[in-house]
Amino acid sequence: MEPREFYIEDRLERYRTTAPCNLGESGIRNLTYGELLRRLEISSEELNAISLEDSPNRGDAVLREEIAKLYPGIRPEEVLTTTGTGEALYILFQLLCDRGSSVSYFSPAFQALYEIPKLCGARLFPVSVLSSASRRETSFVSSDLIGELFRAGKDLAIVNHPHNPTGLSFDGETVRAIREESLRHEGWILFDEHYRFLDYQNELSWTGAGLNPKSVATGSITKCFGVMGLRIGWMVGPVSLIERARSFKDYLTHTVSPISEFLTLKILRKRKELSERIRADLLSNIRYFESNWKKLPGLKEFVPPGGGVVSFAPLKKDIDSSEYADFLMKHCGVFVLPGRDFETEGWVRIGFGETPERFREGIDRWKDLRL
Numbered sequence: 001m002e003p004r005e006f007y008i009e010d011r012l013e014r015y016r017t018t019a020p021c022n023l024g025e026s027g028i029r030n031l032t033y034g035e036l037l038r039r040l041e042i043s044s045e046e047l048n049a050i051s052l053e054d055s056p057n058r059g060d061a062v063l064r065e066e067i068a069k070l071y072p073g074i075r076p077e078e079v080l081t082t083t084g085t086g087e088a089l090y091i092l093f094q095l096l097c098d099r100g101s102s103v104s105y106f107s108p109a110f111q112a113l114y115e116i117p118k119l120c121g122a123r124l125f126p127v128s129v130l131s132s133a134s135r136r137e138t139s140f141v142s143s144d145l146i147g148e149l150f151r152a153g154k155d156l157a158i159v160n161h162p163h164n165p166t167g168l169s170f171d172g173e174t175v176r177a178i179r180e181e182s183l184r185h186e187g188w189i190l191f192d193e194h195y196r197f198l199d200y201q202n203e204l205s206w207t208g209a210g211l212n213p214k215s216v217a218t219g220s221i222t223k224c225f226g227v228m229g230l231r232i233g234w235m236v237g238p239v240s241l242i243e244r245a246r247s248f249k250d251y252l253t254h255t256v257s258p259i260s261e262f263l264t265l266k267i268l269r270k271r272k273e274l275s276e277r278i279r280a281d282l283l284s285n286i287r288y289f290e291s292n293w294k295k296l297p298g299l300k301e302f303v304p305p306g307g308g309v310v311s312f313a314p315l316k317k318d319i320d321s322s323e324y325a326d327f328l329m330k331h332c333g334v335f336v337l338p339g340r341d342f343e344t345e346g347w348v349r350i351g352f353g354e355t356p357e358r359f360r361e362g363i364d365r366w367k368d369l370r371l
């Protein structure tokens with residue numbers, strides 16, 4: 001058995017490097033190596049001293065210590081580094097899903113979150129959060145929906161937070177509901193926290209790591225800091241699960257690149273300073289979009305993201321999302337992802353990670369379009 005094609009990837013591959021205004025990406029515009037070294041103040045002596053031997057397959061010990069500090073009460077032995085969050089997710093689904101397992105998730109969703117469980121034979125229970133995504137505030141998911149997520153995902157409930165593609169980032173009431181439900185839940189809970197460094201209320205968004213003995217969280221620096229090519233991700237969970245995942249990883253990438261690990265450590269140590277500038281650019285783009293979206297032909301509504309880099313916006317009646325995305329790219333060089341790639345017709349995903357100059361130019365060209 002093989003997974004279906006990864007719908008968003010084809011379009012991303014076609015346009016991510018050529019689009020004059022890239023709003024298709026779920027990360028910020030990537031830095032050059034030189035720019036990263038400058039921002040991190042790394043000398044060539046330090047780089048020259050990196051050994052190219054294989055890292056430990058759990059991940060470099062100092063890096064795991066630094067990652068553990070991001071999670072209250074978590075020890076380094078509860079951390080495993082992986083090649084991208086994609087590898088962490090793949091391993092966890094293989095370990096936590098069996099044929100017939102009940103797996104629930106908030107939908108629409110990043111496709112790997114349900115495609116890989118399906119590949120493992122799981123029964124899928126999507127719980128739509130579109131009603132929350134079209135409210136004025138993107139921080140609230142009702143306790144009914146959370147109850148449904150935990151009831152349906154008897155074996156595994158997946159919580160992606162901040163959420164891709166809607167930009168939902170949970171408030172205190174939603175977090176309380178998750179905590180309460182998790183106490184009654186007998187199965188596993190997976191928190192995909194890929195955008196945890198980009199919450200617009202807090203320095204780090206809330207984490208589900210350590211919530212109960214069967215909770216596991218994944219994380220990454222790649223999209224939040226504009227270093228997608230470093231491919232570093234991780235998982236945080238109970239030691240017994242981390243040990244099984246470490247053993248599984250021996251059959252996949254086995255270890256991650258020591259150069260990427262070194263740079264990730266430096267990024268984490270300087271994350272507050274780096275984030276300030278990134279947030280300022282993102283918020284400037286989000287505000288510009290907020291004050292202009294009513295002039296963009298085709299959009300029905302817009303709710304700014306509470307966290308992460310993207311929002312999911314509904315289109316006016318009968319507009320086909322793929323045709324709309326093609327039209328935008330062709331006539332004003334603005335690249336957005338159609339809702340169809342998230343198996344949700346009638347919406348588009350808009351990313352805010354473009355540089356402010358290119359973002360404004362793109363939005364201004366979009367405003368001038370006639371459908």
Ligand SMILES: Cc1ncc(COP(=O)(O)O)c(C=O)c1O
Pocket residue numbers: 026083084085086087110160164192194220222223231232233
């Ligand atoms: C919610 C979510 N989880 C996981 C991933 C995969 O991350 P990575 O590129 O680190 O493998 C992504 C990438 O966009 C994502 O949006």
